[in-house]
Amino acid sequence: MNVAVDAMGGDRAPGVIVEGAVQASAELGIHVTLVGNEELVAEALGSHEPTDRITLHHCKEFIRMDESPLKAVRHKREASIRVAFDLLKRGEVDAVVSAGNSGATLAAGVLSLGRIKGVDRPAIASIFPGEKGRVVVIDVGANVDCRPPQLFQFGVLAHAFAISCLGMEDPKIGLLSIGEEGSKGNEQVRQTRELFERSRLNFFGNVEGRDIFSGDVQIIVCDGFVGNVALKVTEGMAEAMTRLLRRELEGSIGGRAAFFLGRRPLKNFRRRIDYEEYGGAPLLGINGVAIVCHGGSSERAIKNAIRMAAQYVKNRILEKITSEMKALKEESGVL
Amino acid sequence: MNVAVDAMGGDRAPGVIVEGAVQASAELGIHVTLVGNEELVAEALGSHEPTDRITLHHCKEFIRMDESPLKAVRHKREASIRVAFDLLKRGEVDAVVSAGNSGATLAAGVLSLGRIKGVDRPAIASIFPGEKGRVVVIDVGANVDCRPPQLFQFGVLAHAFAISCLGMEDPKIGLLSIGEEGSKGNEQVRQTRELFERSRLNFFGNVEGRDIFSGDVQIIVCDGFVGNVALKVTEGMAEAMTRLLRRELEGSIGGRAAFFLGRRPLKNFRRRIDYEEYGGAPLLGINGVAIVCHGGSSERAIKNAIRMAAQYVKNRILEKITSEMKALKEESGVL
Numbered sequence: 001m002n003v004a005v006d007a008m009g010g011d012r013a014p015g016v017i018v019e020g021a022v023q024a025s026a027e028l029g030i031h032v033t034l035v036g037n038e039e040l041v042a043e044a045l046g047s048h049e050p051t052d053r054i055t056l057h058h059c060k061e062f063i064r065m066d067e068s069p070l071k072a073v074r075h076k077r078e079a080s081i082r083v084a085f086d087l088l089k090r091g092e093v094d095a096v097v098s099a100g101n102s103g104a105t106l107a108a109g110v111l112s113l114g115r116i117k118g119v120d121r122p123a124i125a126s127i128f129p130g131e132k133g134r135v136v137v138i139d140v141g142a143n144v145d146c147r148p149p150q151l152f153q154f155g156v157l158a159h160a161f162a163i164s165c166l167g168m169e170d171p172k173i174g175l176l177s178i179g180e181e182g183s184k185g186n187e188q189v190r191q192t193r194e195l196f197e198r199s200r201l202n203f204f205g206n207v208e209g210r211d212i213f214s215g216d217v218q219i220i221v222c223d224g225f226v227g228n229v230a231l232k233v234t235e236g237m238a239e240a241m242t243r244l245l246r247r248e249l250e251g252s253i254g255g256r257a258a259f260f261l262g263r264r265p266l267k268n269f270r271r272r273i274d275y276e277e278y279g280g281a282p283l284l285g286i287n288g289v290a291i292v293c294h295g296g297s298s299e300r301a302i303k304n305a306i307r308m309a310a311q312y313v314k315n316r317i318l319e320k321i322t323s324e325m326k327a328l329k330e331e332s333g334v335l
Numbered sequence: 336m337n338v339a340v341d342a343m344g345g346d347r348a349p350g351v352i353v354e355g356a357v358q359a360s361a362e363l364g365i366h367v368t369l370v371g372n373e374e375l376v377a378e379a380l381g382s383h384e385p386t387d388r389i390t391l392h393h394c395k396e397f398i399r400m401d402e403s404p405l406k407a408v409r410h411k412r413e414a415s416i417r418v419a420f421d422l423l424k425r426g427e428v429d430a431v432v433s434a435g436n437s438g439a440t441l442a443a444g445v446l447s448l449g450r451i452k453g454v455d456r457p458a459i460a461s462i463f464p465g466e467k468g469r470v471v472v473i474d475v476g477a478n479v480d481c482r483p484p485q486l487f488q489f490g491v492l493a494h495a496f497a498i499s500c501l502g503m504e505d506p507k508i509g510l511l512s513i514g515e516e517g518s519k520g521n522e523q524v525r526q527t528r529e530l531f532e533r534s535r536l537n538f539f540g541n542v543e544g545r546d547i548f549s550g551d552v553q554i555i556v557c558d559g560f561v562g563n564v565a566l567k568v569t570e571g572m573a574e575a576m577t578r579l580l581r582r583e584l585e586g587s588i589g590g591r592a593a594f595f596l597g598r599r600p601l602k603n604f605r606r607r608i609d610y611e612e613y614g615g616a617p618l619l620g621i622n623g624v625a626i627v628c629h630g631g632s633s634e635r636a637i638k639n640a641i642r643m644a645a646q647y648v649k650n651r652i653l654e655k656i657t658s659e660m661k662a663l664k665e666e667s668g669v670l
Contacts, residue, residue: 144521178563186479209564210571228513229544233568236545248600258597265583265590
């Protein structure tokens with residue numbers, strides 16, 4: 001197992017990215033290939049003993065967070081994310097992990113590896129820790145202004161992913177909308193609903209934002225614009241609530257005692273709502289395994305994303321998604 | 336001050352609605368006109384002593400949560416929400432509060448009272464308790480598939496509202512998108528951005544879902560579809576986190592002790608994230624004061640919404656918004 005990590009991608013790259021990769025290599029025994037500027041990555045590696053499980057692959061350029069993804073990917077052939085996917089294409093690594101510009105990761109992945117047959121647009125799936133189990137939300141930012149057949153394909157991708165990687169059996173799919181009745185929602189939702197109803201997928205119907213936590217469905221399909229807003233709302237809220245809880249508890253003697261006595265359950269609580277535990281989000285629909293991480297990822301998030309990538313390779317996620325897409329294509333006109 | 340309450344609107348109407356109205360009347364000294372089926376409302380009033388501050392206004396019909404708003408409002412002339420707005424039009428009451436079908440509330444409000452000059456589509460503004468102060472998100476569900484000039488108008492409405500009712504001075508406006516850079520976001524966002532940049536409003540630029548809590552802007556403008564998803568995500572998450580925190584604390588001896596010692600700060604914490612404290616969301620852009628409540632509102636939420644409505648009437652919100660719209664209309668081509 002060899003996972004290529006875009007050492008130049010992320011708000012605190014390469015330092016934090018390299019540190020996460022070193023931890024993954026040491027703690028999980030995964031071979032990591034750091035793709036980035038040789039000098040900067042070597043500096044970030046610093047005092048860490050180089051091991052035979054860490055390889056440095058030099059490349060000249062990288063893509064900034066604020067660059068236009070398509071343009072940057074086309075023009076910067078030597079950018080770290082492009083080189084990482086080229087390594088995957090040549091079979092030198094088994095998966096790619098990046099905390100860089102997610103649009104560029106998507107574009108580079110499609111350019112190098114191509115899409116799975118039947119997929120118009122690959123999508124990013126985020127796994128939420130619901131009370132009754134995990135909930136997969138797709139797409140959380142790769143695509144805006146989607147057409148209904150594309151939204152339907154997101155559902156198929158997530159279905160195949162949930163079965164092959166999360167061990168779910170026939171997961172229920174919900175379509176994110178603003179009312180549970182079919183008459184509500186926008187035009188995009190109304191048309192997509194029909195496609196799901198005609199398919200053999202376990203379609204639950206429309207769901208609302210609160211269902212990300214209810215556990216009534218295991219998969220929630222939405223446009224990348226809406227999904228990204230939902231994802232960022234949960235992240236912002238988790239951080240704000242953690243700070244607020246701390247402030248309330250620290251403001252009184254009883255609260256401070258509670259804070260002390262309850263430090264372990266409070267820590268568990270924080271961990272449960274912390275997206276860094278989950279590491280990253282799989283990019284589904286390209287011909288290879290890739291994990292997209294939050295730009296602000298910590299070492300721990302990178303380590304967990306590398307673990308996730310290795311698991312998906314072991315689970316043969318790509319073969320499973322490809323065969324599931326093929327089966328659904330044969331019985332549906334929209335793939 | 337006399338506030339008409341749609342006694343038939345809400346998941347637990349009329350019982351909970353009537354109870355909230357009785358509390359508002361008793362605790363806040365506000366005259367309440369309960370609009371609904373005489374028999375059912377009288378039954379809900381039950382043992383409560385009728386006072387001279389509670390009036391019952393009978394009407395035959397009501398609109399269910401799952402009805403198509405426009406059709407229902409057109410055909411049911413005797414529906415409680417229509418009668419409530421007719422009372423407002425005739426000057427018999429000063430404001431309307433409803434926890435019923437929000438689309439129907441919007442449609443009935445427009446039909447009875449008309450729109451403020453310069454407003455294509457009225458919108459629902461929700462007030463979020465940010466760490467650095469309140470944040471107004473507009474629209475949270477009245478309109479889907481909005482055109483850019485309509486989104487711009489939402490910003491103007493919220494601007495006038497924030498100044499006249501929330502005491503803000505020149506609030507910063509953010510446009511909800513999926514990246515802070517102008518190149519990101521969908522087509523709707525890109526076009527709306529230009530309108531804000533050309534106006535004299537204090538436009539901050541694009542913001543992300545997490546900024547509902549960051550306090551970097553005081554107003555966030557979005558399509559009603561996206562805004563409603565964001566609103567429901569926060570509600571679902573607040574509930575899930577409260578349950579999760581409780582479960583973690585109750586699972587250990589230290590946690591249970593912490594739960595006991597910290598009961599007051601924990602209660603404060605819960606109250607801070609509880610939307611019922613805020614009561615409801617103003618429907619901005621119609622010629623009158625109306626507050627839209629959550630379908631699942633409790634007595635307390637209804638009471639707080641009635642309080643809110645009375646405050647807005649006292650603050651002469653309608654005159655202020657109307658004159659602000661007029662001023663902005665004169666210097667802008669999009670109103």
